[in-house]
Structure formats: C-alpha cells, structure tokens
Amino acid sequence: MPRQNDNNLFATLDKDEFILLTGRANLELAASVGKILNTEVTCPISSFSDGELRVRIQPNLRRRMVFLLQPTSSPVNDHIMELILMADAAKRASASEITAVIPYFGYARQDRKEMSRVPISASAIATLLINAGVDRIVTIDVHSEQLEGSIKQPWDNLFASYSLLPAIKKLHLKDLVVASPDKGGFLQAAAYAKLLQTEGIAIAYKQRDIAFNDVSNTLGMIGEVKDKDVLLVDDIIGTAGTIVHAANFMKQKGARNVLVAAAHGVFSGDALQKINASGINELIISDTIRPREEVLKNKKITIVSVAPLLAEAIRRIKTGESISKALIL
Amino acid sequence: MKLFSGSSNKPLAEKIAEVLKIEISPIETMIFPDGERRVKLNVSVVDEETVIIQSTNTPVDQNYIELYFIIDALKRSGAKSVTVVIPYLGYQRQDHVFRDGEVVSLEVMIRFFESLQVDNIIALDLHSIKIPEMFHISIKHLSALPLFAERMKSKAFNALVSDNPEEFLKDSILVSPDMGGLRRIEQISEMLGGIPWIATVKDRDLKTGEIAIKQFEGPVKPSDLSEKRALIVDDMISSGNTMVQSAQLLKDNGVLSCDVFATHAIFSEEAPEFLQESNIDRVYVTDTVFIPEEKYFPKLHVLPVAEMIAKALR
Numbered sequence: 001m002p003r004q005n006d007n008n009l010f011a012t013l014d015k016d017e018f019i020l021l022t023g024r025a026n027l028e029l030a031a032s033v034g035k036i037l038n039t040e041v042t043c044p045i046s047s048f049s050d051g052e053l054r055v056r057i058q059p060n061l062r063r064r065m066v067f068l069l070q071p072t073s074s075p076v077n078d079h080i081m082e083l084i085l086m087a088d089a090a091k092r093a094s095a096s097e098i099t100a101v102i103p104y105f106g107y108a109r110q111d112r113k114e115m116s117r118v119p120i121s122a123s124a125i126a127t128l129l130i131n132a133g134v135d136r137i138v139t140i141d142v143h144s145e146q147l148e149g150s151i152k153q154p155w156d157n158l159f160a161s162y163s164l165l166p167a168i169k170k171l172h173l174k175d176l177v178v179a180s181p182d183k184g185g186f187l188q189a190a191a192y193a194k195l196l197q198t199e200g201i202a203i204a205y206k207q208r209d210i211a212f213n214d215v216s217n218t219l220g221m222i223g224e225v226k227d228k229d230v231l232l233v234d235d236i237i238g239t240a241g242t243i244v245h246a247a248n249f250m251k252q253k254g255a256r257n258v259l260v261a262a263a264h265g266v267f268s269g270d271a272l273q274k275i276n277a278s279g280i281n282e283l284i285i286s287d288t289i290r291p292r293e294e295v296l297k298n299k300k301i302t303i304v305s306v307a308p309l310l311a312e313a314i315r316r317i318k319t320g321e322s323i324s325k326a327l328i329l
Numbered sequence: 330m331k332l333f334s335g336s337s338n339k340p341l342a343e344k345i346a347e348v349l350k351i352e353i354s355p356i357e358t359m360i361f362p363d364g365e366r367r368v369k370l371n372v373s374v375v376d377e378e379t380v381i382i383q384s385t386n387t388p389v390d391q392n393y394i395e396l397y398f399i400i401d402a403l404k405r406s407g408a409k410s411v412t413v414v415i416p417y418l419g420y421q422r423q424d425h426v427f428r429d430g431e432v433v434s435l436e437v438m439i440r441f442f443e444s445l446q447v448d449n450i451i452a453l454d455l456h457s458i459k460i461p462e463m464f465h466i467s468i469k470h471l472s473a474l475p476l477f478a479e480r481m482k483s484k485a486f487n488a489l490v491s492d493n494p495e496e497f498l499k500d501s502i503l504v505s506p507d508m509g510g511l512r513r514i515e516q517i518s519e520m521l522g523g524i525p526w527i528a529t530v531k532d533r534d535l536k537t538g539e540i541a542i543k544q545f546e547g548p549v550k551p552s553d554l555s556e557k558r559a560l561i562v563d564d565m566i567s568s569g570n571t572m573v574q575s576a577q578l579l580k581d582n583g584v585l586s587c588d589v590f591a592t593h594a595i596f597s598e599e600a601p602e603f604l605q606e607s608n609i610d611r612v613y614v615t616d617t618v619f620i621p622e623e624k625y626f627p628k629l630h631v632l633p634v635a636e637m638i639a640k641a642l643r
Binding site for chain 1: 386
C-alpha cells in the first residue's frame with residue numbers, strides 16, 4: 001500500500017506566513033503598513049458596555065509570527081491595555097513569536113527616578129508587555145534608549161530619520177545648520193548633520209524646572225546660525241514649548257528659515273497655536289501618532305509616513321535580515 | 330502600617346482609615362499635558378507594611394495602570410510588604426476563553442500583581458469561586474452577603490417591604506438572576522435559616538451580548554411564587570438588564586415585591602434610570618465602587634463595606 005504523502009501535510013503551513021494585528025490607536029498607519037506588506041490587517045478589539053476591553057483574534061495564529069501594531073499615545077492607558085490584552089490573546093492562540101511594534105512609546109519620558117518615591121513608569125510598562133507574552137519590542141525614536149535594558153528581550157529602536165530625511169532633502173535647503181533645542185538632543189542633531197552633510201551644528205541650552213513641568217527657557221546657544229537655514233531636530237513635540245522657544249531664539253540670532261523635524265507629534269495643550277505664532281517656517285512630523293484633524297489641516301505642518309520604515313522592519317524581522325545595516329541611519 | 334489610596338474610590342479609603350484610626354498617606358499625582366500621569370509617594374515607606382486601596386472599575390485601564398505604578402513606587406521605595414485591597418476587581422468576568430482567540434484579561438491582571446511581588450490581596454465578592462485559585466498570591470476573599478442577610482433580617486427593612494413584618498422572612502423567596510449565582514444564593518439562604526430559592530435562567534447571545542430571561546429553574550415551582558416577597562441577590566449590577574428582566578418575570582408570576590441586593594454598583598450606560606423605572610422596588614448595593622452623585626436614584630440604598638475591610642486588614 002502506498003504511503004500517504006507526508007510532505008503535503010507539512011506543505012500546508014507556509015513558514016513565511018505572519019499575521020499583522022492592530023490596536024485602535026492608529027488604524028490608518030496600520031492599513032498603510034499592511035498595504036506595503038500586501039497582507040491583511042485586523043483589529044481584534046472592541047469594548048464592553050462597562051468600558052472593559054474585549055479582544056478576540058479571529059485569524060489562525062498557530063505557529064505564526066504575530067506583529068501587534070500600536071502606538072501608546074493618548075489615551076495612553078487604554079492604548080497600553082489594548083496592546084497587553086492583544087499579546088495575551090495571541091499567546092493563548094499559540095503564536096510562535098509576538099512582536100509589539102510601538103511607533104510611539106508612551107511614558108518614555110518617565111525613564112528614571114528623577115525624585116525619590118516615584119515609579120519608573122516606562123520600565124514598568126515594558127515589563128508589563130513582556131509579562132503579557134511579548135517577545136520583542138520595536139519602537140521609533142524612543143525618548144531614552146536606556147529603556148532597551150529594562151527588559152531581557154530584544155528591543156529594536158528605529159529612527160524616523162529614515163522617513164524624514166528624504167522629505168528634508170526635497171526642500172533643497174542652502175547653508176543648512178542642524179540644531180538641537182537642548183543638550184540632550186546633541187547626538188541626534190549630529191547624526192542629522194552628518195547625513196545631510198550640513199555646514200555645522202548649533203545647540204540651544206535650556207533649563208527645565210521639574211516643579212513646573214514642561215516649562216522651558218532657552219538660555220544660550222553654541223554655534224552660528226546667522227543667515228543660515230536652520231533645521232531643528234527633536235524626538236517629541238509635546239506642548240511645543242521647547243521647540244518654539246528654540247526656533248524663536250534662532251530667528252533672533254539671525255536665522256533665515258527655521259525648519260523643525262521630529263518623529264512624534266503629540267501636540268498637547270495649545271501646541272498648535274504656539275507653532276502658528278512662532279518663527280517656525282515648516283514642521284515635518286511623522287505619523288507614529290495618528291494626526292488629529294487640526295494637525296492635518298495646519299499649513300505649517302507636513303506629515304511623512306513611517307509606514308515604509310515599519311513595513312521594512314517587519315519584513316526583516318520575519319526573514320532574519322539585518323535591521324541595523326539598512327534601517328538605522 | 331501605611332495606608333494609600335488610588336484615585337478610583339477615595340471616599341471608601343477614607344472610611345477604612347477612619348475605622349482603623351490612621352491617616353491616609355498622601356500620593357501626589359502629576360498630570361502631564363498629554364494625559365500621562367506620574368504618581369509620587371509623599372512619605373517614606375522603608376521597612377513599612379503598606380496597604381493600597383484601589384477599585385479597578387471604569388476607567389478600568391487607567392485605574393489598573395495607576396495601581397500598577399503605585400505598587401512599583403512602593404516596591405522601589407523599600408516597602409516591607411504590599412497589601413492590595415481591590416474592592417472591585419476589574420476584568421474579572423474575562424476569567425476564561427469563552428470563544429477561540431479571546432484574551433483571558435483577568436489572568437493578565439493577576440500576572441501584574443505577581444510580577445510586582447505583591448504580598449496580599451483582599452477582594453470582595455468575586456464573580457466566580459474559581460478566581461481565588463488563579464492567584465499565586467495569598468488572597469482574602471470577602472463577601473457582602475452577611476451585610477445583606479443582616480439587612481434582610483432587620484426590622485426596619487421588614488417593615489419597609491411588608492405589611493406583615495413579623496412574617497416577612499417566611500413570605501420571602503431568594504432569587505438568583507442566573508444559574509451561575511447558585512453558590513451565593515445557597516450561602517445567603519443558610520444565613521437566613523434556610524429560606525427557599527429559585528433561579529431565573531439567563532440566555533446570552535455570545536455575539537451580540539444580548540440577554541433574555543424567560544424561565545425559572547430550582548427547587549421552587551413558578552406557581553408557588555404568587556404572594557411571595559422576592560429578594561434577588563447577585564454580585565454586580567452592570568447595565569441592570571439582568572435584574573430588570575428577572576424582576577419582570579417574577580412580577581409576571583405574581584410576587585408582591587421585588588428587592589435587589591448586589592455588591593458592586595458598576596452602573597454602566599443608563600443603568601440608574603433603567604432600574605428606577607423598572608418593576609424593582611428597592612436596590613441595595615455596597616460602596617466597593619464609588620457612585621457619583623449623578624448616578625444616585627430614589628430606589629438606591631448603599632451599604633458600607635469599610636468595617637469589613639478594616640477588620641480584614643487588622
């Protein structure tokens with residue numbers, strides 16, 4: 001009697017198959033990533049009438065790599081919980097590996113004990129994700145890279161510069177100086193300066209008073225911006241206090257045009273009014289956080305999608321190709 | 330002992346502190362412009378036994394994460410032990426996979442506590458008797474049933490409900506609004522000297538979540554319900570739909586009065602209006618969940634659980 005063809009049994013499982021799921025924080029970005037990867041994206045989340053989240057994953061996840069896309073932007077706790085519960089559901093559905101793709105990592109600024117008797121919230125959230133079954137974290141421009149050390153699992157931090165740089169180059173800026181609005185952003189400014197082959201770097205100083213959080217004052221500057229086009233780079237635009245101060249300061253010091261490039265557009269409080277009234281000529285931001293209607297409509301703001309970056313990172317994680325060689329600019 | 334309170338039910342925490350004759354230790358919560366919060370303990374907890382009180386009802390995710398941060402801060406600041414009092418435990422109804430591909434949210438929440446090495450948990454009237462087994466942490470499971478039994482026996486209540494207060498308990502019948510609550514009903518029946526019980530049968534459509542209550546089950550025949558005083562007992566009231574449908578079926582079968590006793594007042598959506606306008610005569614709940622003023626309604630009575638929790642903490 002001829003034997004059953006065992007090979008066929010195994011052939012039914014496509015080793016390259018992976019599943020892309022998304023939380024509710026940025027459905028548009030998830031759809032774009034899915035389109036590039038030519039794969040379906042599903043959102044398995046709904047809410048019960050009392051406000052508790054309900055997660056049910058419909059596709060078969062057994063022995064498949066699962067990617068969960070969710071920036072943990074505002075409302076941050078709901079978005080974190082959606083991600084955590086998706087991870088648990090994926091684990092229970094026998095996913096082989098769960099990657100949390102978190103373009104914007106909420107609480108990242110609470111990355112140390114800056115005073116006594118406070119939690120290290122960013123580290124606590126990373127631990128929660130791992131405990132829920134996440135095997136790998138992917139972020140973009142995470143505020144503090146030391147966070148990668150808060151878990152034992154791999155953490156790939158990508159840079160929005162991959163997406164922002166082509167948009168900046170298109171502007172054909174002349175006599176360009178890259179500037180950082182504070183001391184902490186020096187390395188990032190230096191990286192942009194190198195990639196754009198600019199004439200120089202400028203650093204604005206500020207002092208932040210934690211008692212009145214988010215209030216910042218520009219105090220001084222290293223570098224020369226007179227008659228130059230200035231590109232201010234930062235990771236997060238929150239209330240925009242820091243960046244607007246720095247931009248106005250650069251203008252006072254004789255800068256011709258001031259452009260801003262940043263990964264994450266939080267735009268909290270009266271950020272948009274401040275930007276409109278400031279010396280900023282153009283602000284280039286990525287869509288790690290879903291842009292609100294008034295952000296999309298703002299004439300000074302250009303939005304560049306990180307979907308190609310995320311899609312390529314997902315593809316490389318799936319195939320095992322290097323991420324650092326091609327994606328970390 | 331240092332007592333802390335999360336933001337979900339400060340009035341209850343204050344009552345517990347009052348019974349224990351201690352002060353609540355302050356927590357400072359800073360809210361950033363983007364909605365992120367940071368908690369800060371304002372007293373030293375080095376080598377202290379600490380207690381944190383937080384119900385994880387709506388907004389459930391915020392309440393859980395706030396609790397998680399407070400525990401993290403307590404642990405990082407050198408607390409000797411951390412006892413978490415969760416008068417209402419959110420996500421407790423997601424305690425197993427109902428349908429393929431679902432999350433077991435409760436298990437995830439339990440892992441939160443375990444990963445932070447919480448020492449003790451105190452919870453009230455958990456939805457299922459299996460829940461304490463899911464914890465690998467010592468857990469004290471308290472119940473409001475004795476409070477309810479005491480109220481049902483009280484002269485004041487009997488006079489309020491019945492024209493014949495002396496005979497009230499003889500005329501009464503306990504009702505479980507669904508078959509899952511039988512353990513609770515048997516317990517309270519015993520506390521009241523073995524009064525009879527019946528259950529209404531709840532059919533839930535797993536897809537739409539809609540329920541229908543059309544029939545009875547249990548030792549008492551529906552034909553024996555006429556002229557009885559119905560006492561519905563359950564662990565929580567969420568939309569109120571179960572209670573209202575159950576009461577309707579009881580009244581259709583001739584009960585004279587219908588009072589509801591439920592521990593957790595979740596009161597989602599339009600529950601207060603719905604309960605007020607229903608066939609239910611009175612609604613008794615506890616203060617495990619903070620009830621804002623706009624959710625009070627004339628038929629509502631709130632029984633305090635602070636004494637019970639304080640006793641467990643001692």
